Amino acid sequence: MTEQRILITGVAGFIGNHVAHRLIGDGRAVTGLDSVNAYYDTDLKEARLRRLPGGRFAFHRLDLTDRDAVDALFREGRFTCVIHLAAQAGVRYSLTDPHAYAASNLTGFLNVLEGCRHHGVGHLIYASSSSVYGAVTAMPFSVHQNVDHPVSLYAATKKANELMAHSYSHLYRLPTTGLRFFTVYGPWGRPDMALYLFTKAILAGEPIEVFNEGRMRRDFTYIDDVVEAIVRLIDRPAAANPEWDGGHPDPGTSLAPYRLYNIGNSEPADLMGMIGLLEAKLGRKAVLNLKPMQPGDVPETFADVADLARDVGFSPATPLETGIGQFVDWYRAYHQA
Known part of the structure; x- marks a missing residue:
């Protein structure tokens, strides 16, 4: 069997770096962008890259908006699978x-879609977001729900990614798998995320900003569970x-050849409870x-992961207390705090 050639975009980012670290540890060859x-x-x-x-x-080191450079990389790499995790993230920054x-x-x-189309990629896995659910209030959120009411531009771009992927799946039979991530956290996490911001402020004796007066619930999902889901989907x-019906x-x-999956812990936690832990x-x-x-924010997120569990035999389940403990241990070591 020919060895897979895997490209990970956003490899210096939080999720991309963890996925690369896992795949390299498993003995797979990885190209990172x-x-x-x-x-x-x-x-x-840079510290993540040194891992x-x-x-x-x-x-x-290149920008995905550089069309010629991206095409050259795809042409030379002849990738069998692309895991596209690069993006401009953050709801608030999009304002x-x-x-x-x-x-x-x-x-x-x-540019990633075009690279996949023209250079024989067999599977594109790409990051979407739980933000696409927007104004939807029916819980838990299901990939089989309509999500046409985003409440931030960030969410709208992620919904657009799903639509763009579908068009390429339809036109060029490119297998695309979109992953709606739910509040991913853990070691090496993003400094603009609540857990990181809260930890930094609490250790410094500074106040933390708690939005919606603390009446928020989030489906916090530990990074190792996210990585496990992605790794299992590579070969699927x-x-x-x-049975798809255009009438319904x-x-x-x-x-x-198009699929969407929620990647969430399926157990929303109160924000105040997270702060207590x-x-x-x-x-x-x-x-x-x-x-x-x-x-642009929403009061609650809650993932239905039945499709993921059915198709790959796995669903995220790391307890929030465990994940927070792992994050704080890393934070103290990394920042010598």
Whole structure:
């Protein structure tokens, strides 16, 4: 059997770096791509890259919006599977710099699709987001629900990615698998995410901003569970659903080789409960600055992962207390805090 040639975009990012680390540890050859931009601390991104051993890892520092460079990489790499995790992330930042989202999440994704189309990629796995559920309130969120009411531009670009992927699956029979991630956290996490921000502030004795006066629930999903789901899906290219009916269209499947999956813990936690677990692990009380709901945010997320469990025999289940403990241990070691 010919060895797979796997490309991971966003390899200096939180999820991409963990996926690369796991695959290299499993003995797979990985090519990584990242622009290492300054959306957040580039020192953290460079430190993540240093975790990845040479030999079975090749790194390319380039921007996905550079059409010619991306095409050249695909032409030379002849990748069998692409795991596309690069994106301009963050709901709140999309209110202040919307053009960054159009460039990275639309133009960049188009260049990845074109690379897959023209250079024989057998499976594209790409990051979507639980943000696509937007104004939907029926819980738990299912990939078989209609999600046409995003409440942030970030969410709209992720919904657009799903639509773009479907068109390529339909036109070119490119198997595409979209993953709607639910509040991923853990060691080497993003500094703009709540757990990181809260930990930093609590240790410094500074107040933490708690939105919607703390009345938030999130389906926190531990990074190792996310990685396990992705790794299991690599060898399971999306397939057509022969029972798909255009008269009653199922948003999560298609007559094209197209699939969507939720990647979540299926156990929403109260934000105040999460803060309590963090306080217990840090041995310090948080100073709360209660604030109203932020534009583009939603009060609750809750993933239905029945499709994932059925198709790959796995669903995320790491307890929040365990995951927070792992994150804090890493944070203290990394920051010598």
